[in-house]
Amino acid sequence: MEKIKDDMLRISNLAKTFLLHNQGAKKLPVFQNISFQVKAGECLVLTGASGTGKSTLLRAIYANYLVQSGKINIRHENKWVDLASASPHEVLDIRKKTLGYVSQFLRVIPRISTIDLVCEPLIVQGKLIKQAKAQAKKLLNKLSIPESLWDLPPATFSGGEQQRVNIARTLIQDYPILLLDEPTASLDENNRDAVIELINEARNQGTAIVGIFHDKYVRESVGTKMFNVELQKKAA
Amino acid sequence: MTNVLLSAKNLSHHYASQVGCIDINFDIYPGEVLGVVGESGSGKTTLLKNISGLLQPSSGSVKFDTRLDGLKDIYLLSEPERRLLMRTDWGIVFQNARDGLRMNVSAGANVGERLMAIGARNYGDIRNEATDWLQNVEIGLERIDHYPETFSGGMLQRLQIARNLVTKPRLVFMDEPTSGLDVSVQARLLDLIRGLVSQLGIACIIVSHDLGVMRLLSNRLIVMHQGRVVEQGLTDQVLDDPQHPYTQLLVSSILPV
Amino acid sequence: MTAISGEQKKSSRLKEKTLDGYNFAYLDDQTKRMIRRATLKAVAIPGYQVPFGSREMPLPFGWGTGGIQVTASIIGIDDTLKVIDQGADDTTNAVNIRRFFAKTAGVETTENTSDASIIQTRHRIPEAKLKSDQIIVYQVPIPEPLRWIEPREEETRKMHALTEYGVMHVGLYENIAHFGKVTTSYNYPVQVNDHYVMSPSPIPKFDNPKMDEMPALQLFGAGREKRIYAVPPYTKVKSLDFEDHPFEIESWSECCALCGSSSSFLDEVITDDKGSRMFVCSDSNFCANRRAKGHKGPGLPRKFEIKDIE
Numbered sequence: 142m143e144k145i146k147d148d149m150l151r152i153s154n155l156a157k158t159f160l161l162h163n164q165g166a167k168k169l170p171v172f173q174n175i176s177f178q179v180k181a182g183e184c185l186v187l188t189g190a191s192g193t194g195k196s197t198l199l200r201a202i203y204a205n206y207l208v209q210s211g212k213i214n215i216r217h218e219n220k221w222v223d224l225a226s227a228s229p230h231e232v233l234d235i236r237k238k239t240l241g242y243v244s245q246f247l248r249v250i251p252r253i254s255t256i257d258l259v260c261e262p263l264i265v266q267g268k269l270i271k272q273a274k275a276q277a278k279k280l281l282n283k284l285s286i287p288e289s290l291w292d293l294p295p296a297t298f299s300g301g302e303q304q305r306v307n308i309a310r311t312l313i314q315d316y317p318i319l320l321l322d323e324p325t326a327s328l329d330e331n332n333r334d335a336v337i338e339l340i341n342e343a344r345n346q347g348t349a350i351v352g353i354f355h356d357k358y359v360r361e362s363v364g365t366k367m368f369n370v371e372l373q374k375k376a377a
Numbered sequence: 378m379t380n381v382l383l384s385a386k387n388l389s390h391h392y393a394s395q396v397g398c399i400d401i402n403f404d405i406y407p408g409e410v411l412g413v414v415g416e417s418g419s420g421k422t423t424l425l426k427n428i429s430g431l432l433q434p435s436s437g438s439v440k441f442d443t444r445l446d447g448l449k450d451i452y453l454l455s456e457p458e459r460r461l462l463m464r465t466d467w468g469i470v471f472q473n474a475r476d477g478l479r480m481n482v483s484a485g486a487n488v489g490e491r492l493m494a495i496g497a498r499n500y501g502d503i504r505n506e507a508t509d510w511l512q513n514v515e516i517g518l519e520r521i522d523h524y525p526e527t528f529s530g531g532m533l534q535r536l537q538i539a540r541n542l543v544t545k546p547r548l549v550f551m552d553e554p555t556s557g558l559d560v561s562v563q564a565r566l567l568d569l570i571r572g573l574v575s576q577l578g579i580a581c582i583i584v585s586h587d588l589g590v591m592r593l594l595s596n597r598l599i600v601m602h603q604g605r606v607v608e609q610g611l612t613d614q615v616l617d618d619p620q621h622p623y624t625q626l627l628v629s630s631i632l633p634v
Numbered sequence: 635m636t637a638i639s640g641e642q643k644k645s646s647r648l649k650e651k652t653l654d655g656y657n658f659a660y661l662d663d664q665t666k667r668m669i670r671r672a673t674l675k676a677v678a679i680p681g682y683q684v685p686f687g688s689r690e691m692p693l694p695f696g697w698g699t700g701g702i703q704v705t706a707s708i709i710g711i712d713d714t715l716k717v718i719d720q721g722a723d724d725t726t727n728a729v730n731i732r733r734f735f736a737k738t739a740g741v742e743t744t745e746n747t748s749d750a751s752i753i754q755t756r757h758r759i760p761e762a763k764l765k766s767d768q769i770i771v772y773q774v775p776i777p778e779p780l781r782w783i784e785p786r787e788e789e790t791r792k793m794h795a796l797t798e799y800g801v802m803h804v805g806l807y808e809n810i811a812h813f814g815k816v817t818t819s820y821n822y823p824v825q826v827n828d829h830y831v832m833s834p835s836p837i838p839k840f841d842n843p844k845m846d847e848m849p850a851l852q853l854f855g856a857g858r859e860k861r862i863y864a865v866p867p868y869t870k871v872k873s874l875d876f877e878d879h880p881f882e883i884e885s886w887s888e889c890c891a892l893c894g895s896s897s898s899f900l901d902e903v904i905t906d907d908k909g910s911r912m913f914v915c916s917d918s919n920f921c922a923n924r925r926a927k928g929h930k931g932p933g934l935p936r937k938f939e940i941k942d943i944e
Contacts, residue, residue, distance in 0.1 A: 456792075456796070457796045460796060460798070482783070482804055483811055483812070485811055486804045486807050486808050489804070489807060490800055493803040493807065494799075494800025494801075495800070498803070498876055499876060500807060500810055500878050500879050503807065522811050
């Protein structure tokens, strides 16, 4: 498949600084001069000590944070789109079809049941409820979320359960590009392994992945190349 | 790429020497939910009136992608055309449900009115549609012949929504849809709105001062302060990485639960 | 003996019969012109309510001042006037209004529908089919058919201008929803000439079909609300309805006790304190004419019996 060889994501000269106006215009530089590419089927692991801006970088790639300079080129529907300068409309389209993101913390939407939360991305894409639910169930089973919890909103779940619901919600779709922020952080060994399996499956299907994994075992199981954010910072 | 649904360009409105809103620019596409957030006096209500055809702006244009004639300035349409647009392709959910409902006719008639206004002449069909919509907004069917006077605040809002959606509008304007409602009632209403918007692919412009509502419902956000747009972007970006001092102040002022 | 000319007859009748110090038919000429202009406009735009400068009349608002002003503006010495109130020529109002015109205009009056050139009516259309040389003037309390749902005049005018009549069907819907059928039985809204929706005045819906393609000119006057409207001869007048709840007129299981008619609008008359009743033609002239021709009804009311409750 041609997919395996193509660049899916090209980051060039990305820089981010936080400016806190209400704290006397305090500046917090996070990173500068970040550049790398990720091909289909690759999993780039962001490394560096805690606080060096890995999460921030990932969020910036998702356009959740704004960058002060640089380009975030995404291969979207066979064209290159620079997320940093795209219109909100384009960004939303990219997030819907091309770019998936698993955050560190599940933002819980109250009152929506687990199964509905997980199906939602498919329903938004127009899939039939029956089909979407079937897929959701499969994934929830894989991630060992017991059936008794499917109709409950995840607000009262444990951290690990919430994290798995989070993962399910994103992985249910076949995103060409995935951003994963500590997906296995609160998981036990078995669940961790299930997640690793899912990540590798995705990679084998040609998904390009950028991830943060603080667990060395996970890094080595899924990562195909590394990028050290800390080094980059020191060099800057 | 789909066409722009509504486009506001250089929109300004003055009340004599008092500024309502200045130089507003934005585009909204089908299926998007745009939140307009600001505190009292920010000009958000003026803006909403300008873009929903209720108040002609002092300057600038508001263009809508009409079904038959493409992008047209809504204030250059004839009054009958504009009124028809507002009754069919648009919906307006008012902050006070009484402004958007007929309190002296039954719930079913409220929902069926738009259909009758565009020529529906079969009682049975109209009633069936009204029934379907009441179900969609989770109002018990036994209330179909009851008067809105007997409904609670949350039910009134849901009835308003049903009344507007019956003609399958492509764009719905909402003015503080949950204000004045109890928290649990708000929650239910927000879920309903979220569900309907995603199921029906409706574009929505919601004005609210409540950032929590915006986080839940909107995918884009406009922040207004003293009549101007101070920040615009994706909701999660504006709330998680606010750039403008005023936005940063707003976000940091939210009380944690 | 020299024959007195028609003109001389006219002016002598005028001098004899009309009141001293009053203009012909009470209203001054400028007022008549104003009302005629309004009426002309009304006829030109079927069903459209034309505002007019309603004058102070020698009877209060709510007693037919609008109808009287219209009649006063169109009546001439050669006209023959019939006045009915709920179908009867002999009720107080009908008698008074007829006398008013006899005194102030010196015109011939009649109770026979087919002999009249102008018929002023409150709340009924005569049973006898009207002809193209007749004019019927209706007394109207509230001319605005949208008033029940929209109190603002500014808004109702816009709704008429833009033919935004969805709300009228809302009214019918409400009826059916609450009562299973349309219960509006009088002042049933109609659409004139496929355009304006109009209040036909509080005539029973039984009379609505008579308005459709009527050969006579129909004029409507509302004195208190200061509106005149009209339906020209041979104009389409359609009662509003739903496809699956079509417009229906009233029917009775009895016939007229006096003349036996089963095709006219019947009034129910309670005849004693034991519940006896009989049904009688509301149109007194129609009933009298039938009786004169020899038609007879079942006659005196029957005694009320217990088994009648079932």
